[in-house]
Amino acid sequence: MASSACPECGRPARRVALRTVKAMLTGLALRRLRPHDDFRFCGSAECDVVYFSSEQTFRVTDVRERVFQKDPSGDAPVCYCFDWTQASLVAAAGRGIRPDEEIEGHVREGRCACDLRNPQGACCLGNVKAVLAQVREGSSDPRGPARREFGRI
Numbered sequence: 001m002a003s004s005a006c007p008e009c010g011r012p013a014r015r016v017a018l019r020t021v022k023a024m025l026t027g028l029a030l031r032r033l034r035p036h037d038d039f040r041f042c043g044s045a046e047c048d049v050v051y052f053s054s055e056q057t058f059r060v061t062d063v064r065e066r067v068f069q070k071d072p073s074g075d076a077p078v079c080y081c082f083d084w085t086q087a088s089l090v091a092a093a094g095r096g097i098r099p100d101e102e103i104e105g106h107v108r109e110g111r112c113a114c115d116l117r118n119p120q121g122a123c124c125l126g127n128v129k130a131v132l133a134q135v136r137e138g139s140s141d142p143r144g145p146a147r148r149e150f151g152r153i
Contacts (some may be wrong), residue, residue, distance in 0.1 A: 045070055
């Protein structure tokens with residue numbers, strides 16, 4: 001069983017389903033996968049480890065998607081199902097649009113597939129709301145200090 005702490009940065013990491021790991025790994029990384037262990041997702045912005053188990057570590061370069069928690073560009077998806085990036089969330093909020101409410105509606109209708117599309121293997125709505133909260137607080141960098149907390153347990 002994998003430790004709950006990232007082997008690289010030592011921060012607590014959330015458990016993630018094997019199907020999420022398989023869906024996210026590149027072909028080369030998937031060829032190395034030993035699927036018999038429990039996997040964790042490291043959401044630390046300062047660490048390039050995305051997934052780890054007691055025997056394996058997969059880094060940012062091993063996954064198919066840009067990982068929001070680890071990508072400072074603003075162009076990485078925050079909401080992987082409905083294509084909201086940090087930049088598009090900030091722009092929408094500036095126009096008075098509430099993307100979080102739109103996403104909540106899609107979730108209620110059973111349209112989200114976060115367990116497969118989101119590298120953290122869980123609903124992205126918390127990340128969306130955290131970005132929007134940073135915008136409302138007037139942070140010059142909407143990822144701000146809360147960025148280090150996105151995707152954490």
